[in-house]
Amino acid sequence: MKRLTSAELRAAYLKFFKENGHAILESASLIPENDPTVLFTTAGMHPLVPYLMGEKHPLGSRLADVQKCVRTGDIDEVGDATHCTFFEMLGNWSLGDYFKKESIRYSYEFLTKVLGIPKEKLAVSVFQGDSDCPRDDESADYWAKEGMARDRIYFLPKKNNWWGPAGLTGPCGPDTEIFIDTEKPKCSDDCSPACDCGKFIEIWNNVFMQYNKTAEGKFEPLKNKNVDTGMGLERTVCILNGYKSVYETDLFSGAIGLIEKASGKVYGADTETTKAMRVIADHTRTAAFILGDSKGVTPSNVDQGYVLRRLIRRAIRYARQLDTGASILSEVAALYTEQYASAYPELKRNKEKILSELGKESEKFERTLSSGLKEFEKVAVAALAVGRIDGESAFRLYDTFGFPIEITEELGRDKGLSVDREGFDAAFAIHQQKSQAGAEQKFKGGLHDHSEETTKLHTATHLLQAALRKILGTEVFQRGSNITAERLRFDFSFHRPLTAEEVAEAERLVNEAISQHIDIVLEEMTVDEAKESGALGIFESKYGEVVKVYTVGNFSKEICGGPHAKNTGELGVFKIEKEQSSSSGVRRIRGVLS
Numbered sequence: 001m002k003r004l005t006s007a008e009l010r011a012a013y014l015k016f017f018k019e020n021g022h023a024i025l026e027s028a029s030l031i032p033e034n035d036p037t038v039l040f041t042t043a044g045m046h047p048l049v050p051y052l053m054g055e056k057h058p059l060g061s062r063l064a065d066v067q068k069c070v071r072t073g074d075i076d077e078v079g080d081a082t083h084c085t086f087f088e089m090l091g092n093w094s095l096g097d098y099f100k101k102e103s104i105r106y107s108y109e110f111l112t113k114v115l116g117i118p119k120e121k122l123a124v125s126v127f128q129g130d131s132d133c134p135r136d137d138e139s140a141d142y143w144a145k146e147g148m149a150r151d152r153i154y155f156l157p158k159k160n161n162w163w164g165p166a167g168l169t170g171p172c173g174p175d176t177e178i179f180i181d182t183e184k185p186k187c188s189d190d191c192s193p194a195c196d197c198g199k200f201i202e203i204w205n206n207v208f209m210q211y212n213k214t215a216e217g218k219f220e221p222l223k224n225k226n227v228d229t230g231m232g233l234e235r236t237v238c239i240l241n242g243y244k245s246v247y248e249t250d251l252f253s254g255a256i257g258l259i260e261k262a263s264g265k266v267y268g269a270d271t272e273t274t275k276a277m278r279v280i281a282d283h284t285r286t287a288a289f290i291l292g293d294s295k296g297v298t299p300s301n302v303d304q305g306y307v308l309r310r311l312i313r314r315a316i317r318y319a320r321q322l323d324t325g326a327s328i329l330s331e332v333a334a335l336y337t338e339q340y341a342s343a344y345p346e347l348k349r350n351k352e353k354i355l356s357e358l359g360k361e362s363e364k365f366e367r368t369l370s371s372g373l374k375e376f377e378k379v380a381v382a383a384l385a386v387g388r389i390d391g392e393s394a395f396r397l398y399d400t401f402g403f404p405i406e407i408t409e410e411l412g413r414d415k416g417l418s419v420d421r422e423g424f425d426a427a428f429a430i431h432q433q434k435s436q437a438g439a440e441q442k443f444k445g446g447l448h449d450h451s452e453e454t455t456k457l458h459t460a461t462h463l464l465q466a467a468l469r470k471i472l473g474t475e476v477f478q479r480g481s482n483i484t485a486e487r488l489r490f491d492f493s494f495h496r497p498l499t500a501e502e503v504a505e506a507e508r509l510v511n512e513a514i515s516q517h518i519d520i521v522l523e524e525m526t527v528d529e530a531k532e533s534g535a536l537g538i539f540e541s542k543y544g545e546v547v548k549v550y551t552v553g554n555f556s557k558e559i560c561g562g563p564h565a566k567n568t569g570e571l572g573v574f575k576i577e578k579e580q581s582s583s584s585g586v587r588r589i590r591g592v593l594s
Contacts, residue, residue, distance in 0.1 A: 002116040003241050005250050006088075006233060010066050010343060013090045013231075016110050017064035022092055025065035026545070027344065031295040031304060031480050033561070039304050040070035040290075044091030045228045050561050051095050052171065052209065052226050058524050058546035061097040066090055066233065068293075068344065070286060072307050075314065078282050079275035081245035085311065086286035088233035096224035100176075101142050103206050103227045107178060108146040111204070115240060119147055123181050123200055125193045127162060127174035128155035132219050133211060136161075136174045143176070152181075154192045163207040163228075171209040171222060178204040180239050203239060204231040247278050254339060255281040255332045262331070263322040276318040280328065283315035284358075288333040291357050292350040295479055299361045300583035304480075312361045313368075321406070326362035330355050372401030376408065380415050387416065391423015398424075399431065453485040456593055459520065459552075459565040460510065460574055461490050464591065465536070466556035467509035468492060471502055477536070479586050487577070487592045494587045498579050506589075510574045517569035518553040525549055535559050 004012065014024050028047035030040050041047065044067035051057040067089045077083040094103065111117045124143050129135030140153050164172030179193045179200040187197035209226040211219040234246040243249060247256065247267075256267050259277045267277050290296060290308050299309035316326045333354050337347040347354070376397060383389045389412050397403040409419045461481050468476045472494060480491035498506075524546050530537060535549045537559030550564055551557045565571060572593045582588035 001118075001121075001240050001242075004115070004237065006237050007343070009233060009237055009240070010088075010090075012114055013110070014064060014066065016114055017062075017092050017106070020062075020106060022062040022064040023059035025059070025063055027066060027068045029295045030068050030070055030290060030293045031297065033481050039307060040072070041067065042069055042071050043067070044069070044089040044230055045093075047561070048093060048228075050563060052093075052228065054224065055561070055563070057095060058548055061095040062093070063095070064092040066343070068289060070290065072311075075310065079279045081247070082235070084234055084246060084282050084286075086282070086289050090231040090233055090236070092227075092229050094227040096226060099210075099225050099227060100139050100208055103208070103229065104139065104142040104176065105146060107204055107206060107229070108143070108148070111178065112147075115236075117180070119149075121181050121183070122148065123152045123154065123179045123193055124148060125154040125156045125161050125177045125179070127176075128157055130158055132158075133174070136176070136208075139174070139176045139208070154194070156192065156194050160194050164209070165213045169213050169215055171211070171226070172213050172219070173208045173210040173225075175205055175207040177202055178206075201235070201239065203236055204229065245278075247281065252278075252281050252285075254335055255285070258331050258335060259322065259324065259328060262324040262328045265322060273322070276321050279318045280315045280322075280324075281332065283311040284329050284332040285336055287311050287315070287329075287358065288336045288347060288354050289344070291354045292337070292344075292347040294346050296350065296353070297480070297586070298357050298583045299364075302582065305583040309361065312358065313365050316362055316365050317407075326366070329358050329362065333358055368401060369403075372397060372403050375401055376403070376411055380412070380417060383412075383417050384415075387418065389417055389419045391420040391425070392427050394419050394421075394424040395427035395431070398428075451485055453593075454483050455563045456565050456571050457483045457485075457488040457591075458563060459568070460571055460591065460593060461488055462550065462552060462556045462558050462560070462564075463510045463513050463568070463571075463574070464488075464490055464506065464589065465492065465558070466513075466552070467506045468494075470509060471505050472498075480582070487590055490589045490591070491582045491586050492589070493585060495585055497581070498587065503576055503579050507574060507576045513552065513555045514568045514571045514574060516553070517567055518555065519567050520564050521551045522564075523549045523551065530559055533557065 018024055028041060032038055032041050032046055038046070044065060045052065057063065069089050070086050072085055074083050075085060078085055092106070111122065112119055126139045127136040135155065143153050144150055161175050161177060162172070163175050164170065177193065179202050182199055182201060184199045186199060187195055191197060191199060193200040207228040209228065210222055212222050213219055234249065234251060237249045237251065238246045241249065246252070256277050259280055260267055265273050268274055287308060290304065291298065297304045297308060299305050299312060312329065315329055319326055319328050334351065337351045337354065341348045379389055379393045379397065389408065394405060394408050397408050398405060405419070405421070405424055412419050465476065465478055475494060477493045478490070479493050482489040525533070527545055527547055530547055530549050533549065535557045547559045548561060549557065550560050552568060574591060574593055576589055576591045578590040580588050
C-alpha cells in the first residue's frame with residue numbers, strides 16, 4: 001500500500017475520476033439548503049439530492065468531489081480511536097449513466113492500482129436478497145471478473161447491504177461495501193464483514209439506486225439508475241499508513257503537537273490525556289469548519305448554533321482537564337486555517353471570525369461554569385447526609401451546567417462524597433434515547449421531499465429574500481433555509497429585529513410578486529456570467545463551473561439547484577408567522593403559503 005498524506009489522497013482521487021470522465025465539484029456548504037431532515041451536510045450525496053431525483057446537473061452525469069461533512073450523533077464517543085465529528089467524504093456519482101459494472105471497476109482499479117492495496121487484503125459484501133428484492137449476483141459477478149476471489153465476496157442482509165429510502169418512500173437499492181482485511185484471525189467460522197471483531201474495516205461504499213419504494217411498500221425498478229459512492233478520507237489515510245487511530249494521521253498531528261506543548265503532557269501517555277487531546281483536536285476542527293463555512297453559523301441555543309456551542313464547550317472542558325486554558329482552542333483553530341488553506345480557502349478567509357467567536361464563547365462558558373459551581377455546592381450540602389451525590393443530580397449538573405461527570409466526582413472527593421455513577425449513566429442513557437428518537441422523528445420527513453408544497457415554498461424563499469433586500473438593503477443575505485411541506489424557515493443576515501411595519505411590507509411585496517403571475521426562467525451559465533448578471537449566490541466555485549440561475553422577472557435572480565414552481569401564480573397567499581433571532585447577526589422568518 002502507498003503511504004499517502006491527506007492532501008495526496010485528495011489529489012489522487014480527484015485525478016483518477018477526472019481521467020475517467022467525471023466533472024469535479026467543489027465541496028458544498030456544511031449548512032444544507034432546504035433540507036429539513038438534517039442540521040449539517042452529513043454525506044456527499046446531500047447537495048446532489050435534486051439531481052439524484054432526476055434533475056439535470058449542469059456539469060453532466062458523471063461527478064466526483066471531496067465533501068465537507070459533519071455528523072454529531074456520536075459526540076460523546078469522540079475521544080476513542082475512530083470517531084470524528086467533522087470528516088471529508090470522497091465521492092463519485094453516476095446520474096443515469098454507468099451502473100454496477102463500471103462503478104465496481106473504478107473502485108477496484110483505484111484501490112489496487114492507484115493506492116496499491118493488494119487484492120488479497122480486500123473483501124467485499126453484497127446484498128443477499130429477501131422477499132422484497134432479489135440477491136445481487138450481478139455485483140458479485142462483476143467483483144469476481146475484476147479479480148476478487150469468490151470466498152472474499154460475502155452476501156449479507158438488508159441491514160448491512162442496502163441503502164434507503166431516506167424517508168418513507170423514494171429511491172433505494174442494494175450497495176456493495178469494500179473492506180480492508182486486517183489479517184486478524186477470524187472470530188468464528190461465520191466471521192464476515194458484518195462482524196465487529198475488528199478483522200474487517202470498511203473503506204468504501206457503493207450504493208446502487210435501482211428501486212423506488214412506494215407508499216404501499218413495493219420496490220419498483222427505477223427508469224434512471226444512479227450510483228452514489230462514499231469513502232472517508234480520514235479512515236483511508238489511517239489505513240494506508242498503518243496507523244491504529246485517525247488521530248495519528250497528518251490531519252491531527254500538528255494540532256496534537258500544539259496541545260502537548262501547551263499542556264506539558266504527552267499524547268498516548270495515558271488514557272485520560274489521550275482522550276482529552278483527541279476531543280480538543282476534533283471538536284476545534286469541527287467548530288472552525290462550521291464557523292468558517294460560507295454559510296457559517298455562530299454559537300446559539302438552537303439548531304446548528306446549539307451543536308456548535310456544545311462542541312466548543314466540550315473542548316473547553318477537556319482543555320481545563322489538561323490545564324491548557326481555553327486559549328488552546330484558538331491556537332489549534334488558527335493552525336487548521338493554515339493547514340486546510342489550499343483545500344478549503346474559506347477557513348483562511350474567515351480566520352478572524354473563527355477566532356473571535358471561539359473567544360466569545362469561551363468567556364460565556366467561564367461564566368456558566370461559575371454558576372455550575374454554585375449549584376454544585378447546593379447539591380453537595382444535600383448529599384452530605386448520605387455521603388453520596390445521586391445520579392440524577394450529577395446528570396443535571398452535566399446537562400444544565402455543562403459539568404462533566406469527572407469534575408463532579410473530583411469536587412465530590414474533596415468533600416468526602418462519592419457519586420452514583422450508575423445512576424448518572426442511567427440518566428444519560430435516557431437522555432440519549434430521547435435525542436435519538438427525536439432525530440429519527442425528524443428524519444422521517446424524508447430527505448427527498450420534493451413535493452408540490454415544498455417546491456412552492458422553496459420558490460417563496462427567493463421572493464422573500466428579494467423583498468427583504470428591497471426593504472432592509474444589501475446587508476440581507478440568506479444564511480440558511482429549512483423547508484417542510486407545511487412551512488418555510490428562512491435565516492438571513494441582519495443586525496436587529498424587524499419592525500412590525502417591515503414584516504408587513506415584506507409580506508406585501510412577496511404577495512405582489514405572486515399576484516403578477518410571473519414566469520420563472522431557468523438559465524445555465526458560468527459562475528462569472530452569473531456574477532455579471534447580478535444573480536445572488538455564494539460564489540465559492542471555481543471559474544468556468546456551470547450553475548443554474550432562476551430569474552423571477554425584475555424581482556429576483558438567484559443561483560440555486562431547485563426545485564421551483566414554473567410561475568409565481570402557483571404559490572397562493574404568503575404569510576409571515578414569526579420573525580425572531582437565530583444567532584448573533586442572523587434573523588429568522590417562518591412563513592407559510594395558503
